Amino acid sequence: MTATIALLGHPVAHSISPPMQQAALDALGVDARYEAWDVAPGEVAPAVERLRGEGVLGANVTVPHKVELLGRADQVDSLAEQVGAVNTVVPREGRLHGANTDVAGVLRTLADAGVEVADAEVVLIGAGGAARAAVVAMRAEGAARLTIANRTPENAAALTDLGGDGMEVRIAPLDSGSPLLRGAMERARLVIHSTTLGMRHGPDESATPIPAELFAAGQAALDLVYIPEHTPFLRAAEAAGAQPIGGLGMLVYQGAESFRMWTGLQPPTETMFAAARAALSARSAEETAQ
Ligand code: NAP
Numbered sequence: 001m002t003a004t005i006a007l008l009g010h011p012v013a014h015s016i017s018p019p020m021q022q023a024a025l026d027a028l029g030v031d032a033r034y035e036a037w038d039v040a041p042g043e044v045a046p047a048v049e050r051l052r053g054e055g056v057l058g059a060n061v062t063v064p065h066k067v068e069l070l071g072r073a074d075q076v077d078s079l080a081e082q083v084g085a086v087n088t089v090v091p092r093e094g095r096l097h098g099a100n101t102d103v104a105g106v107l108r109t110l111a112d113a114g115v116e117v118a119d120a121e122v123v124l125i126g127a128g129g130a131a132r133a134a135v136v137a138m139r140a141e142g143a144a145r146l147t148i149a150n151r152t153p154e155n156a157a158a159l160t161d162l163g164g165d166g167m168e169v170r171i172a173p174l175d176s177g178s179p180l181l182r183g184a185m186e187r188a189r190l191v192i193h194s195t196t197l198g199m200r201h202g203p204d205e206s207a208t209p210i211p212a213e214l215f216a217a218g219q220a221a222l223d224l225v226y227i228p229e230h231t232p233f234l235r236a237a238e239a240a241g242a243q244p245i246g247g248l249g250m251l252v253y254q255g256a257e258s259f260r261m262w263t264g265l266q267p268p269t270e271t272m273f274a275a276a277r278a279a280l281s282a283r284s285a286e287e288t289a290q
Contacts, residue, residue, distance in 0.1 A: 003032035003055045005262055008047055008069075009062035012036040016279045017060055017255060023275035024259050027268045032057055039065060048072045051089055051096060058262035059089040060255070066129065073098030082136045082162065085129060088258040099261060102133035105254030106222075107141060110190070113245045115220040117141035121187045124148045125174065125209050126194035127155040130224045134192050135162040135169070143167050147184035149174040149209075151195070176211055185214045191237070193223045198231040208232040217241030226251050227280060252276055 005025075007017050013036070021034040039047040044065055051059050061069045069086035070076055076098035080086045086098035110117060122143045124134055127150035138146050139162065146163065149172045150156035156171045163169035172180035185191065196202040197209055202225075210233060215221060221237030226247035234244035256267035 001031075001055050003030075003057045005032055005034045005057050006047075006051065006059040007034065007036045007062060008039045008044070008059055008065050009036070010038055010040055010064060012038050012062065014283060015062065016251065016276050016283075017062075019279040020252065020255055020272050020276045021060075021259060023271050024256075024268050025263075027271045028263070028265055030263055030265070032263075041065075044068050044072060048089075048096065051091060052094065056091060058091060058258070060258055061087050061089060063129075069098055072096075079103050079136060079140075083132050085132065087254065088261055090261050099258075100133065101254040101257035101261070102130070102250070103137045103140060104257040105250040105252075106134055106137040106192075106224075108253040108256075109245060109247075109249030110141075110220070110222065112249060113220060113222075113243065115190055115222075115243075115245070117143050117190060119144045120189035121145045121184065122147070123172075123181075123184050123188040123191045124194065125192065126150055126224075127152070127159050128194060128196075131159060131192075131194040132162065134194055134224070135159050139163065139165055139167045145170065147172050147181070147188075149178075149181050149184075151209075174209055176214055182214065185210070186216060188216070188219055190220045190222065191215065191242070193221070193225065193231075193233045196225070198223070198233050199225045200227045206232055208236045210236060212236040212239040215240035215242040219243070220245060223247050224250060229280075248273070248276060248280075 066085035074095040080100035083100045088099040090097045145168045147170045148156040160169045197207040220243045222245040223231045223233045224247040238244045252272045259267040
C-alpha cells in the first residue's frame, strides 16, 4: 500500500514542500505520496485524527496551524515546546509526536556556510514565528548575546524569555540611527533577518530594514526570506563586504530533518535543493505569465 505524508496548512496550494518532499521520496524509492491538505481554521481536529490512520507516515504543519498542533499532538519535543510551534508530526505506536525542525534548518544552514555561533554576538531583525525558531537556535548553539530589533518593540520583548543558558537577550529599536542597534551591528558576527520585508508579495519587495552602511565586512548575514533567493537585505550585506546566506537552506534542511523522522532514511538534500529551486522557478514563471 502506498503510504501518505500530509502537509496541513491554509492555504497550501503554492507550497514548495510537496514537490521537494516527493522528489526525495522518489529518489530513495519510498512508496509514499506527499499530499497537501488544505485545512481551514476550525477543521484541524478531524485532520489530526486522519493522521492516526493506517499508512500515514507523518505530516508537516504550516501556517496557520503550527501553534494549535502543540495542544493537539499527544506529545511534543522540547524544541517544539521552546519555539511554541510544531511543524512535523510523526505517528509512533498510535501516538502523535510533535516536533520542530525549523531550529535544525537554521543551524544546518549556518554550518554549511561555515558560521560559528558559539560565544558570538548576534543581531536578529524581526520577532514573528520564524524569529522564535532563530532565537531557540542561537541559544542551543551557545551564542553569548542576542539583540532583537523589531518594528513593534512589544513583540521583540515577548521573545526575551527565550534567552537563557548563558545567552543574554537585549532589545534595540529598529531604527538605523539608534546607537543601540548600531553598536550591536558593529559587534555582531551574525545578523539574521526574519521580517517579511523584501519577500515577494510582502509589504515592500524592495525594502531592507538594515541598510548597507550598518553591516560590517566579514560578518555573516542570513535572510530567512527565500523568495526571491537574492533579497534586498542580502544585497545590502554583500555591498558592505558581509557574507550573504539565503533562506532556501532553512526551508530545505527543515524538510530534510522531517524526512529523516518519517522514514528513518538519510535525506537526499541535493535532490531536495534542486526540486525546491525548480518549483520556485516554475511558480515565478507562472506569475509572470499571468
Ligand atoms: P510573521 O510571524 O508574520 O512575522 C512577521 C515579521 O515581519 C514581524 O517581525 C513583523 O513585525 C515584521 N514586519 C511585517 N511587516 C513589516 C513592515 N512593513 N516593516 C517592518 N517589519 C515588518 O512571519 P514569519 O512566519 O516569522 O515569516 C517571516 C519571513 O520568514 C517570511 O518571509 C517567511 O517566508 C520567512 N520564513 C522562512 C522560512 C524558511 O524556511 N526559510 C521559515 C519560516 C518563515 P511586527 O512584529 O512589527 O508586526
